[in-house]
Amino acid sequence: MVTLKQIARASGVSTATVSYVVNDGPRRVLPETRERVLKVIQELNYRPNVAAQGLRGKRTNTFGVAFPHIVTEPFDNVYFGPILAGIVDVATARRQMTMLFTGISLEDGDVNLSLFCDGRCDGFIFVAIPAKDPLIEKLSRRGAKMVLVGTQVQGLPVSTVDSDNVEGARQATLHLLDLGHRRIGIIQGNCDSTSGPERTLGFRLAHQERGVPVDESLLIPSRYQDDAAYLSSYRLLSMPPDRRPTAIFAAQDSIARMAYTVASELGIRIPEDVSLVGFDDVAYARHLSPPLTTVRQPLREIGAEAATVLFNSLEADAFEPVRKIFQVDLIERASCRPPGLT
Amino acid sequence: MVTLKQIARASGVSTATVSYVVNDGPRRVLPETRERVLKVIQELNYRPNVAAQGLRGKRTNTFGVAFPHIVTEPFDNVYFGPILAGIVDVATARRQMTMLFTGISLEDGDVNLSLFCDGRCDGFIFVAIPAKDPLIEKLSRRGAKMVLVGTQVQGLPVSTVDSDNVEGARQATLHLLDLGHRRIGIIQGNCDSTSGPERTLGFRLAHQERGVPVDESLLIPSRYQDDAAYLSSYRLLSMPPDRRPTAIFAAQDSIARMAYTVASELGIRIPEDVSLVGFDDVAYARHLSPPLTTVRQPLREIGAEAATVLFNSLEADAFEPVRKIFQVDLIERASCRPPGLT
DNA sequence: CTGTATGATCTAAACGTTTAGGAAAACGTT
DNA sequence: AACGTTTTCCTAAACGTTTAGATCATACAG
Numbered sequence: 001m002v003t004l005k006q007i008a009r010a011s012g013v014s015t016a017t018v019s020y021v022v023n024d025g026p027r028r029v030l031p032e033t034r035e036r037v038l039k040v041i042q043e044l045n046y047r048p049n050v051a052a053q054g055l056r057g058k059r060t061n062t063f064g065v066a067f068p069h070i071v072t073e074p075f076d077n078v079y080f081g082p083i084l085a086g087i088v089d090v091a092t093a094r095r096q097m098t099m100l101f102t103g104i105s106l107e108d109g110d111v112n113l114s115l116f117c118d119g120r121c122d123g124f125i126f127v128a129i130p131a132k133d134p135l136i137e138k139l140s141r142r143g144a145k146m147v148l149v150g151t152q153v154q155g156l157p158v159s160t161v162d163s164d165n166v167e168g169a170r171q172a173t174l175h176l177l178d179l180g181h182r183r184i185g186i187i188q189g190n191c192d193s194t195s196g197p198e199r200t201l202g203f204r205l206a207h208q209e210r211g212v213p214v215d216e217s218l219l220i221p222s223r224y225q226d227d228a229a230y231l232s233s234y235r236l237l238s239m240p241p242d243r244r245p246t247a248i249f250a251a252q253d254s255i256a257r258m259a260y261t262v263a264s265e266l267g268i269r270i271p272e273d274v275s276l277v278g279f280d281d282v283a284y285a286r287h288l289s290p291p292l293t294t295v296r297q298p299l300r301e302i303g304a305e306a307a308t309v310l311f312n313s314l315e316a317d318a319f320e321p322v323r324k325i326f327q328v329d330l331i332e333r334a335s336c337r338p339p340g341l342t
Numbered sequence: 343m344v345t346l347k348q349i350a351r352a353s354g355v356s357t358a359t360v361s362y363v364v365n366d367g368p369r370r371v372l373p374e375t376r377e378r379v380l381k382v383i384q385e386l387n388y389r390p391n392v393a394a395q396g397l398r399g400k401r402t403n404t405f406g407v408a409f410p411h412i413v414t415e416p417f418d419n420v421y422f423g424p425i426l427a428g429i430v431d432v433a434t435a436r437r438q439m440t441m442l443f444t445g446i447s448l449e450d451g452d453v454n455l456s457l458f459c460d461g462r463c464d465g466f467i468f469v470a471i472p473a474k475d476p477l478i479e480k481l482s483r484r485g486a487k488m489v490l491v492g493t494q495v496q497g498l499p500v501s502t503v504d505s506d507n508v509e510g511a512r513q514a515t516l517h518l519l520d521l522g523h524r525r526i527g528i529i530q531g532n533c534d535s536t537s538g539p540e541r542t543l544g545f546r547l548a549h550q551e552r553g554v555p556v557d558e559s560l561l562i563p564s565r566y567q568d569d570a571a572y573l574s575s576y577r578l579l580s581m582p583p584d585r586r587p588t589a590i591f592a593a594q595d596s597i598a599r600m601a602y603t604v605a606s607e608l609g610i611r612i613p614e615d616v617s618l619v620g621f622d623d624v625a626y627a628r629h630l631s632p633p634l635t636t637v638r639q640p641l642r643e644i645g646a647e648a649a650t651v652l653f654n655s656l657e658a659d660a661f662e663p664v665r666k667i668f669q670v671d672l673i674e675r676a677s678c679r680p681p682g683l684t
Numbered sequence: 685c686t687g688t689a690t691g692a693t694c695t696a697a698a699c700g701t702t703t704a705g706g707a708a709a710a711c712g713t714t
Numbered sequence: 715a716a717c718g719t720t721t722t723c724c725t726a727a728a729c730g731t732t733t734a735g736a737t738c739a740t741a742c743a744g
Contacts (some may be wrong), residue, residue, distance in 0.1 A: 005730075014694045015732090019732060020733095025732090052699090053700095053731060055393040056733090088442060099442070102430055288629055357724090357725065358723075361702060367702090394700035397731085399729060686743105693737085702743090702744105703727090706723100708723085708726090711719080713734085714718100
C-alpha cells in the first residue's frame, strides 16, 4: 500500500504538504510544488487510506443501509431492490460508499446497536424498520444521523422519507367504488408498520367519502409475507359467492400475487368474478395475468431522496430533521372491472 | 465514542490488558481482572473502532461486492438480488459487513482501481464483470483477494463461482428437440460475457447430439438488456410462418420476457405457435403467462458460495484459487409443447 | 536598516487500536 | 539464599492520516 509518507519522500516535501495538495485545503501550496506532488501521486497511484482518515476524525464517506430482520428476503424482494438502487445512485454520484446491514434490531442485546457505533459509517438509512424498534431511539440519542424510509416516529430528531399511503389506498378504493363495487375486501398489511394501518385508513376514508359503509367482516388482518397473504386471500375468496367481496384491495403487490394464486386454485376469475388492486407497482405487477392495477410508489426516487437527505444532513452543521412524503399514482391495468360483468 | 482508553481507566488497568480481554488473545489475563474489564465494557457499551483496527493492520471484516457499470439496474434486477442475498447471508453469519460498489471498471482512469485499494475491504466479489476488464488483472497483481461470479478468466490467481451454462443450455435445447422441434431459434446473450457464448455452445451441442443441423439464420446475437432483447425477439418472431422457428431458447429470462411482449404484439401465441425456454429462473418466471420453462440457476447458493470462498481465502495464509461450478436444473412449465399442436 | 506582514513549508501531536518487549511479583527448584 | 520460570500486567511504538502551530524566507513599509 502506497502511503502519504512515500509520496512525501518521493517528491521531496513533508507529509503535510502532500496532504494539503490532496485535500485542496485552505493552505496554499506553490503551483510548481503542487504539480510535482500530483505527478508523483499519479505515478504511484496513491489513494488516502480511509481507515486513517476515519481515525483522524474525518468523514468516512459511507452510508449504512439497514433492512429489518423481519424481511427474510430483503434483496430478493422487489420492494427493497429499487429503493436500494435509488440509494446507491445518489451515493455513487456523491462519491459515497454504501454498506449493508441486515438482521438489525436489538434482539441479541446491544450487539447490533454497537455495530452502528464502530465508526464505519457517517450516517444510516433504515428501511421499513418497525416504528417501535428501540434501536431508533437509542441511536438517535447517541447522536447518529439517520433517515427512516417508510417509517414515521414522533418526538425524535430523525428524518423520514415515505409515500402517501393514506392517499394511495384512498385512490385505489375510490377506483373500485367508482367502478360500482359495494362489497370490497381488504387484505391488510403489518399492523406494526407505518404503511399497514395507513393503507387501511385510506380504505376507510374512501368509503366514507362515497357514503358506502365498510363491511368489517371483509377487513382481513394480514402481513407482508407469503404464507400470511395466502391464508388471508383464502379467507376472503372462499366465502360463499353472495358474501364474497366483488373486489379486493391488497395492501401490497406481493399479497395481491397470492390472491391470484388462491383465486386460480378456487376457480375464481380475475377480473370477471373479483376485481383486484395492489400497492407498490413492483416489477412483476404488469406481468401478472391479467396485469395488476396497483398504486405506484416511486421506490427508486424514495431511495434517492433518502440518500440525498442523509447526505445533506451530514454536510450541514446543525441537524434539521426533514420529512418528505411522496405522492403516489394509481396505475390502471386489467385486473379491475365493474361488478356483475362477465 | 467510548474508547479503549476509557475502559482502561475505568477498570484500573492498561489499554493493553483491555485489548487482550477484548480479543481473547494468547496473552493470559487473571480471571478476576477479565471479569472486571468485561463488566465495564458492558456498562459503557464499548465497541472497538474499526478504523483504528484497520489502521493497525487487522482485518476490516468487510466484503466488497461489485456490480459492473453495464448493469443499469443492478438491484432492481432479479438476477443480482438473489446473489446479493446469498452473499449477505454468509457475510452476516460470519460477522462480516458487505459494502456495495457500482459503476466499476477502469473507465475514468485509475480512480476506480484505487477505490479498491483504500483499505476499506478485506476482499472483493465481482459479479458478472466482463472477463477482459483490466481491473481484474490490475487488482490481482496488487494482491487483492477476489472472487468472480459468472466470469471465468485464465492465468490469474482469482477464484470463480459460476453455473454450468453449457450444460443448462444443452438441457434446455434438448428439451425442445425432444418435444419434436426442428427449427429452433436462439436469442444469444452478451458475447463479451462468459455466459453468452457458453449458452450458445450448449445450444449447438444439443443439436449435434441429436443429429439436428443448426439453422445459422436463427442464431440472433443480442444482449442482456431490454431494448436489445426486444429487437432480437422481433427479428425472430416477425419471420414468415414457414421460416419462423417453432421454438426459441432465450439466453436469459429477461430476454424471454421481451419475447412474450413481442409475441403478444404480433398475435403469436405461446406455446401454441411458438415454444419458449428461458435461463435463470428469476422470480417472475413462474408468474408469466403461460409460466416460463427455464433453466434454474441456484443464484442464492452461488452468492453464498462466493462469500464462503472469499471468507476462506481471507482466513488462509496462502492463497489457493478455487473454481466452483454449480449444476443447473431445467424447470418445466407451460411455455413449451410439441410443434404443430393447437 | 529595522520591523512587520505574508506566503510556503515543516514539525509534531493526535485519532484508537494492537502487540513486542519488558517489569514486577509469585512460585518452584536447587 | 540464589536463581530460573511463570504469570500477570504495563510501557510505548506503530499504523496513515490531518492540522494547529512553528519556522523560515521573502517582500514591503517606514
